[in-house]
Amino acid sequence: MFDIIPIKGGLNNVEGFFSGGVGVGLKPEGKNDVAFIRTDEPALVGALFTSNKFQAAPIKHFKRYGETFLTNFVLINSKNANAMTGIAGINDIDEIFSSLPITLNVLNPVMSSTGVIGSRLNKTKITKAFELFDFNGKNSDAAAQAIMTTDRFKKEICLKVDVGSGDSFHIAAIAKGAGMICPALATMLCFITTDAKVPQGEIISLLNEAANESFNAISVDGDTSTNDTVMLISSGKSGVWNREAFREALRFLTRELALLILKDGEGSTKTVAFEVKNAVTSEDAKIAAKALSNSLLVKTAIFGEDPNWGRIASTIGACGIVCDEEKLYIKYDDVLVYSPLQKEMSAEIESAANRVMKQESYKICCDLGMGDKSYTAYGCDLGHEYVNINADYRS
DSSP: OOEEEEESSGGGGSTTEEEEEEOOSSSGGGOOOEEEEEEEEEEEEEEEEOOOSSOOHHHHHHHTTOSSOEEEEEEEEOSBOOOSOHHHHHHHHHHHHTTSOGGGOOOSOEEEEBSBTTOOOOHHHHHHHHHHOOTTOBOHHHHHHHTOSSOSSOEEEEEEEEEETTEEEEEEEEEEOSSSOOTTTOOOEEEEEEOSOOOTTTHHHHHHHHHHTTGGGEESSSOOOSOOEEEEEEOOTTOOOOHHHHHHHHHHHHHHHHHHHHHTSTTOOOEEEEEEEEESSHHHHHHHHHHHHHOHHHHHHHHTTOOOHHHHHHHHHHTTOOOOTTTOEEEETTEEEEBTTBOSOOHHHHHHHHHHHTSSEEEEEEEOOSSSEEEEEEEEOOOHHHHHHHHTTTO
């Protein structure tokens, strides 16, 4: 038995970690724009990256270390993705790290970036952060603020996990993301820290499992960034390892962060769970659920609070899975809007479905009636504000 307890303070609670953020002029008005996360001893790190073929320089730099390595320093900047910058972008990272204080004894430092694609990093401004950082401080809030771009609010979570007999560990994270979010690692960055003693052989498999149900299951606009990164760093300082407790805590944390990213979708006003059940295969269920979360027609119907089940049905029928309109059932929460025996909505049903759609969050359930496999993806509406934000993204 174990208890998972949400607590305040984010990364500050995790033993062995320090963090912070400062403003160096990458963002206007002195806002925080460069962050660090470091450990007092070398820590185990695992990461998942974007499926985009044009992976950014920080990802290529990370991969130079090989599949398994230890690190004690992560640097993150906003406003510049350092993507499509070639070998020069990777060399810029090495040059930035060469300016770190020798007293930190940095081992295999890694970097992550977010922002506009196609520009070299401003090395002068970024290295200025090294004079401003409190490297021995714990300021998770400042770090969470620094990594934001079009985000409307910071994303920061910490869990204390009590495994009994007085043993416990912490797992915490900061994340950013609001646009360019697609079910393929969903532009998002996420940095997870823990003092659980995670075995090296399990860090990637556990991270993959959690991401499949969270970051890989959300969509704002169907675009996958060049920089998407989910990083898990373990100091092992608690000395505690309980696989099932850690697995559940990681799944809970990543799901909550994914839903916060979705809630913060650029201009979004509603979040919707798309459950596809009773599919022939798990892959069919996943394909259909993700197609629904990605469909622009579905998203605009959600924005307009229009219970047009035709958009749901046509999306399922177009995604190439095994399905049959004579076995399909569609519900908005508990309101049945389509079945083989009810193919036209009455005024009463449409009114009830419209009331569901006025909520900030709800579920659209599609029962395919073809098998016993299911998958749930998550999406949001798409409205006028999304266009306004992205039309002016570089300004």
